[in-house]
Amino acid sequence: MKRWIFFLALLAAFPPLSTDMYLPSIPTLARVWNEPLWVINLTLVVFFVTYSFFLLVYGPLSDRFGRRTVLKAGLLVYIGASLFCAAAPNAPSLIVFRMFQAAGAASAASLVLAISKDVFAFHEREKILAYLGVVIALAPMLAPVIGGWTLAFFSWRVIFLILAGVGIVAIRGVHRMEETLKPSLRSSKVSVVDNYLPLLRNPTYMALVLVVALAIVPLFAFIAASSDIYISRFGLSEQVYGYFFGFNALALMAGSLLCTRLSGRVSSARILSLCYLGVTVGGVLLLLVDQNGPWKLALPMLCISFSAGLSRPPSNNLVLSQVHHGAGAAASFLMFTIMTGGALAMWFISLGWENKITVLGIMGLVCGVLGGVLWLALQRRQMIAGH
Secondary structure, eight states: OHHHHHHHHHHHTHHHHHHHTTGGGHHHHHHHTTOOHHHHHHHHHHHHHHHHHHHHHHHHHHHHHOHHHHHHHHHHHHHHHHHHHHTOOSHHHHHHHHHHHHHHHHHHHHHHHHHHHHHOOHHHHHHHHHHHHHHHHHHHHHHHHHHHHHHHHSOTHHHHHHHHHHHHHHHHHHHHOOOOSOGGGSOSSOOHHHHHHHHHTOHHHHHHHHHHHHHHHHHHHHHHHHHIIIIIITOOOHHHHHHHHHHHHHHHHHHHHHHHHHBTTBOHHHHHHHHHHHHHHHHHHHHHSOOOSHHHHHHHHHHHHHHHHHHHHHHHHHHHTTOSSOHHHHHHHHHHHHHHHHHHHHHHHTSOOSOHHHHHHHHHHHHHHHHHHHHHHHHHHTOOTTO
């Protein structure tokens, strides 16, 4: 089981590693290339848009051809794109290479949930996903710290070389992995209609997907705005910024760690209710604080990050439990919705708001209230399988 946890955590860590490790370099790139911040932030937004699209591609492909083959192909694309990112001469080329990097990264993260459903039963899977959440949270916690210290001694280009190395480690793990999808569960063909239309017709699945996405949206907005707020507004160095970003990632990990303790003792319904309460409280605190220092952002965001970490294992598990076949497509559509919502949140927070902390507070409040109301409505209708 430990081997599976480590391997799945490595695959799931590709998105946070691919974004958070070079966050400290965003103000530097804007200055060196003489580009406005919103242009450099396109390297984030375009990454998530492309990543979201390819999530929809890899799920059905893996349901037809198996997880192992699809993972190998995607990781090869990721490694090559990371090397091109390291050699990018300007912002437009980096944006294009980031698109290819996202296309490859989607193969890894999109199949983590599908593989977990292949290998583990419902109750065991929830615990595995909780443990994964703890390990995965180390990626956004350590990535900006590693990126900040890399910038202190080397160029930002070295960051992408490190990411290529991570891809090489992952592809070696896939090579040693046995195929997890049973032949009897493979799809007979690859068809967008056949794979996704049943999901779109499943109201419980679709509602739960929206519930999961709402809890994560404020966190994506924070990722896009954090370097500008901490470095440009509060005047922190890239290294100190990495520590503050890691502080919130630590809260994300603590939420997942608590979930491992609560799993089997407290119902998923109660855990998710606490999550949306926490996101709402974090949004309110962001609106009420005086916003005069980095801790005035870090502490309210701790509440949101902790709640997001607490919510992911039970919510993802409940979403997967709504389908019996086509787990790859179900997992891909879930991740597609999360990442599309995240990309929109990153675009929205990058629009040049005068006070981004206030905007983060409004987003936390709105998402927390909407997610909580929708979740309570689902519970009252008693529609949720595996609940």
